[in-house]
Amino acid sequence: MTTALLFATGAILIIAVLALVYRIITLVGIAKGDQKKTKVTTSNKINAALFPIVLIVGSGLIMWSFNDAKQFFLPEAASIHGKETDHLFWITMGIVFTAFALTHLLLFTFPFLFQFSEKRKADFNPHNDTLEIAWTAVPAIVMAVLVIFGWRAWADITAPATEDAIQVELMGKQFAWEIRYPGKDLKLGRYDVANIDNTNSMGVDYDDVNAQDDFTAREIYLPVGREIELKIRAIDVIHSVFLPHFRVKMDAVPGMPTRFKFTPTITTAEMRQKTNNPKFNYELACTEVCGYGHFGMRKLVKVVTQKEYDEWLMKQKPWLEKNPDYLSQWEAKKAKTASVAKSH
Amino acid sequence: MSSVALDVESKDVHSHDDHEHHGNFWTNYVFSFDHKVIAKQYLISGIFWAIIGGGLSLLFRIQLGFPEANLEWLRPLLGDWITESGKMDTTFYLAAVTMHGTIMVFFVLTAGLSGTFSNFLIPLQIGARDMASGFMNMLSYWLFFLASVIMFASLFASTGPASGGWVIYPPLSALPQAVSGSGIGMTLWLVSMVFFIASSLLGSINYISTVINLRTAGMSFAKMPLTIWSFFITAIIGTLSFPVLFAAALLLVFDRSFGTSFYLSDIYIQGELLEHSGGSPILFQHLFWFLGHPEVYIVLLPALGLTSEVISTNSRKPIFGYRAMIGSMLGIAFLSFIVWAHHMFVSGMNPFLGTIFMFLTLIIAVPSAVKAFNYITTLFRGNIIFTPAMLFSIGLVSLFISGGVTGIILGNSALDIQLHDTYFVVAHFHLVMGSAAFFGMMAGVYHWYPKMFGRMMNSAMGYVHFWLTFIGAYMVFFPMHYIGIAGFPRRYYSFTNFDAFSTFTDLNTFISIAAILTVTAQFIFVFNFFWSMFRGRLAPLNPWNATTLEWTTPRKPGHGNWPGALPVVYRWPYDYSKPDADKDGFTDFIPQNVPLSKTEHSNTPEEKVLAQLDEKFDQLGEEREKNPFI
Numbered sequence: 001m002t003t004a005l006l007f008a009t010g011a012i013l014i015i016a017v018l019a020l021v022y023r024i025i026t027l028v029g030i031a032k033g034d035q036k037k038t039k040v041t042t043s044n045k046i047n048a049a050l051f052p053i054v055l056i057v058g059s060g061l062i063m064w065s066f067n068d069a070k071q072f073f074l075p076e077a078a079s080i081h082g083k084e085t086d087h088l089f090w091i092t093m094g095i096v097f098t099a100f101a102l103t104h105l106l107l108f109t110f111p112f113l114f115q116f117s118e119k120r121k122a123d124f125n126p127h128n129d130t131l132e133i134a135w136t137a138v139p140a141i142v143m144a145v146l147v148i149f150g151w152r153a154w155a156d157i158t159a160p161a162t163e164d165a166i167q168v169e170l171m172g173k174q175f176a177w178e179i180r181y182p183g184k185d186l187k188l189g190r191y192d193v194a195n196i197d198n199t200n201s202m203g204v205d206y207d208d209v210n211a212q213d214d215f216t217a218r219e220i221y222l223p224v225g226r227e228i229e230l231k232i233r234a235i236d237v238i239h240s241v242f243l244p245h246f247r248v249k250m251d252a253v254p255g256m257p258t259r260f261k262f263t264p265t266i267t268t269a270e271m272r273q274k275t276n277n278p279k280f281n282y283e284l285a286c287t288e289v290c291g292y293g294h295f296g297m298r299k300l301v302k303v304v305t306q307k308e309y310d311e312w313l314m315k316q317k318p319w320l321e322k323n324p325d326y327l328s329q330w331e332a333k334k335a336k337t338a339s340v341a342k343s344h
Numbered sequence: 345m346s347s348v349a350l351d352v353e354s355k356d357v358h359s360h361d362d363h364e365h366h367g368n369f370w371t372n373y374v375f376s377f378d379h380k381v382i383a384k385q386y387l388i389s390g391i392f393w394a395i396i397g398g399g400l401s402l403l404f405r406i407q408l409g410f411p412e413a414n415l416e417w418l419r420p421l422l423g424d425w426i427t428e429s430g431k432m433d434t435t436f437y438l439a440a441v442t443m444h445g446t447i448m449v450f451f452v453l454t455a456g457l458s459g460t461f462s463n464f465l466i467p468l469q470i471g472a473r474d475m476a477s478g479f480m481n482m483l484s485y486w487l488f489f490l491a492s493v494i495m496f497a498s499l500f501a502s503t504g505p506a507s508g509g510w511v512i513y514p515p516l517s518a519l520p521q522a523v524s525g526s527g528i529g530m531t532l533w534l535v536s537m538v539f540f541i542a543s544s545l546l547g548s549i550n551y552i553s554t555v556i557n558l559r560t561a562g563m564s565f566a567k568m569p570l571t572i573w574s575f576f577i578t579a580i581i582g583t584l585s586f587p588v589l590f591a592a593a594l595l596l597v598f599d600r601s602f603g604t605s606f607y608l609s610d611i612y613i614q615g616e617l618l619e620h621s622g623g624s625p626i627l628f629q630h631l632f633w634f635l636g637h638p639e640v641y642i643v644l645l646p647a648l649g650l651t652s653e654v655i656s657t658n659s660r661k662p663i664f665g666y667r668a669m670i671g672s673m674l675g676i677a678f679l680s681f682i683v684w685a686h687h688m689f690v691s692g693m694n695p696f697l698g699t700i701f702m703f704l705t706l707i708i709a710v711p712s713a714v715k716a717f718n719y720i721t722t723l724f725r726g727n728i729i730f731t732p733a734m735l736f737s738i739g740l741v742s743l744f745i746s747g748g749v750t751g752i753i754l755g756n757s758a759l760d761i762q763l764h765d766t767y768f769v770v771a772h773f774h775l776v777m778g779s780a781a782f783f784g785m786m787a788g789v790y791h792w793y794p795k796m797f798g799r800m801m802n803s804a805m806g807y808v809h810f811w812l813t814f815i816g817a818y819m820v821f822f823p824m825h826y827i828g829i830a831g832f833p834r835r836y837y838s839f840t841n842f843d844a845f846s847t848f849t850d851l852n853t854f855i856s857i858a859a860i861l862t863v864t865a866q867f868i869f870v871f872n873f874f875w876s877m878f879r880g881r882l883a884p885l886n887p888w889n890a891t892t893l894e895w896t897t898p899r900k901p902g903h904g905n906w907p908g909a910l911p912v913v914y915r916w917p918y919d920y921s922k923p924d925a926d927k928d929g930f931t932d933f934i935p936q937n938v939p940l941s942k943t944e945h946s947n948t949p950e951e952k953v954l955a956q957l958d959e960k961f962d963q964l965g966e967e968r969e970k971n972p973f974i
């Protein structure tokens with residue numbers, strides 16, 4: 001109640017002040033006779049001058065803030081394609097910033113240079129075909145070049161993975177990621193959401209031989225320098241896999257598996273040295289809004305040497321081995337569904 | 345016989361004009377058929393929604409800028425959406441983001457902008473007595489009003505309003521168990537949007553038929569002001585794309601309520617396997633963005649049209665490249681229908697589509713660049729008068745460029761991988777679509793206020809409003825590029841969970857403070873707008889010395905707009921500072937309704953030939969008044 005009263009009083013006060021200002025401006029205007037004598041008042045000069053002032057101050061602020069902020073821009077790219085797209089990003093940024101700067105140079109100086117003057121008359125210059133053609137053609141050519149570079153990068157990134165790429169499955173759900181590796185046979189087993197239960201949270205189909213040696217992990221382990229193919233899916237709503245350091249992003253869609261391939265180039269240990277941050281870790285984040293816990297869907301990614309990776313692999317036990325009781329449960333469940341199907 | 349009957353009818357029209365104060369309060373101000381009243385209804389509704397939408401943005405900016413702060417003081421407003429520990433509820437944060445987007449895109453920048461200015465300016469600038477169908481026009485506003493009431497009511501749902509983002513991607517929007525806002529809040533959202541789409545279609549069809557059929561004698565398409573061109577093209581885009589959103593929404597309603605599986609498949613949620621099978625969430629995204637992308641231009645083109653008029657008038661120069669401006673608008677409109685999937689580069693769709701949509705998207709940069717260059721060249725060697733409308737128009741051009749250039753980066757699928765759904769995107773569209781369209785709307789209000797209310801707005805307050813808003817918009821959205829390049833995802837309640845996003849906390853605080861100041865500055869406008877209605881200086885007939893037809897009406901045009909015969913148009917709308925016009929007795933502008941035969945000295949060689957046809961035109965005007973079907 002008191003807050004409401006406070007707000008009401010505040011609002012009334014502000015309106016009163018604005019009304020007073022309004023009245024004063026109007027009276028001053030009438031006293032100066034701004035509606036009769038000339039077309040413009042001194043405010044025209046002030047506004048005209050403010051444009052170049054904003055241009056100069058604004059350029060300074062942009063330069064300063066850019067320099068101040070750039071330490072955090074595009075954190076060191078740790079994948080092969082990431083280096084390329086970063087390069088392309090800064091080239092494109094250079095081009096568009098030049099366009100931005102040049103047009104603003106004109107846009108903010110013209111108002112000052114061509115502000116109203118009784119002595120001058122505006123040019124009657126309705127069109128100029130040469131100019132129009134020129135400024136249609138130049139952007140068209142620049143765009144064509146950018147499209148070609150973009151195409152090449154995009155084609156490389158989305159090309160099929162090589163045969164010996166390491167497959168890792170990422171499954172998004174509210175609000176966590178689950179990770180599955182293919183095991184010794186290098187093949188991920190089939191899955192179906194209908195198989196999901198309290199133990200088998202990824203719905204892996206254990207009738208499939210390829211699934212027998214699959215194992216799950218708490219962190220994403222990747223060997224440096226090897227091509228990785230992420231097999232991405234979701235079981236409830238859309239999520240999105242985002243690995244900022246590897247320049248990887250791909251939606252995880254229920255009912256439609258997706259993929260993304262990349263090759264990590266820097267191990268976590270090397271990155272810790274580079275960034276001078278002994279606690280550095282690569283991270284996986286979700287970038288498609290998925291509910292109240294969207295901002296907390298984090299997983300760690302560990303990039304290690306091939307040797308360390310092999311050692312880690314040796315230590316991993318297949319999921320079925322870790323859950324020895326599950327297979328009997330699985331058979332029982334299968335029998336039940338089969339009988340239900342039969343009775344129908 | 346028939347001509348006699350028509351004669352009688354036309355006399356009837358005149359006698360109506362003579363006493364325009366018939367009808368009661370309800371028919372004059374509430375369920376009015378008059379396009380000017382409907383325009384004002386749209387404008388005031390738009391201002392109301394802008395305050396709500398802006399207020400929502402402040403709520404989530406407070407959360408982002410001051411994540412550690414105790415928000416107990418917001419409890420009187422938000423109730424249980426503030427948790428016991430004094431934090432904002434994370435679901436409410438999503439709801440605020442969602443409703444801010446929905447309200448700003450649809451209720452402010454579509455209805456508030458197109459609804460206001462298409463209604464107000466089309467009949468006045470083409471020389472028509474009213475819209476083609478006054479009844480449909482009235483219906484259009486009241487369906488919008490109904491949509492508004494439902495959307496507003498959804499804000500008070502106990503489970504919260506829709507909270508899956510303004511793009512309402514299923515399955516999140518389809519399953520109440522996925523997020524509480526997908527319960528009754530989402531139902532109300534969909535119902536509201538159905539009425540909104542119906543309203544928008546009624547409006548668009550009216551705008552199109554009015555522009556095609558009711559132009560006054562002499563007002564050929566090549567003599568139409570660019571405002572009318574922009575409204576016309578916008579209406580066509582709306583007519584073709586809004587029904588697709590309707591279809592998308594309808595299928596979503598089926599999935600939500602009737603157990604169909606258009607968008608749903610393989611879902612296991614909250615320990616339960618859903619029956620839905622075989623649907624595709626990507627299908628919804630295709631349908632949504634088939635409207636969603638043209639929607640950007642539905643928002644932007646009217647703003648560009650208004651700006652063209654204001655910049656030309658206040659530079660005292662013809663708009664540079666009139667035909668190129670029309671051509672680029674047509675080009676943008678066409679391309680707007682075939683670029684939608686650039687919102688979906690990483691949605692999992694076939695990467696080949698990505699290459700096609702990248703190519704088509706980057707082409708849009710060309711007509712957009714042409715428009716920007718034409719605006720700048722219009723200023724060149726002008727004699728510029730800085731009215732508040734002119735300032736906002738120059739501001740629009742600046743925001744259009746700075747927001748537009750980053751589109752070239754985002755439209756490149758290879759670069760979009762990293763930037764998609766980060767603050768870089770937020771910065772991009774808030775500048776090019778949000779702020780630019782908002783500035784166009786402000787330019788329109790300041791420029792046509794005298795014609796709407798017969799009084800002037802206070803220009804000193806307008807100047808202060810402009811500079812605070814202009815600088816504020818850049819202070820808010822420019823640093824967002826930095827945050828986006830650093831990889832910060834959108835729609836995050838807080839960034840503390842991630843090492844990668846733990847930088848830049850100061851910058852987020854800075855943005856929030858700038859946002860609070862900028863939104864506060866808008867109340868200068870709100871005050872000026874309402875106060876000037878009653879206390880503003882009486883407006884002269886043609887305060888900006890403009891050439892278009894609306895300034896030939898009385899100070900407060902009544903029903904039918906012109907008390908006498910409709911004006912006849914003889915020239916294009918941009919005869920500013922024409923050489924030798926002074927010899928014909930004109931200052932630095934020649935209105936559209938001045939016959940070429942009266943401006944012998946300033947006529948161009950082609951116009952000298954046309955001047956001889958003037959007499960025939962005069963007759964045409966009289967004929968047309970009697971029989972609008974010639």
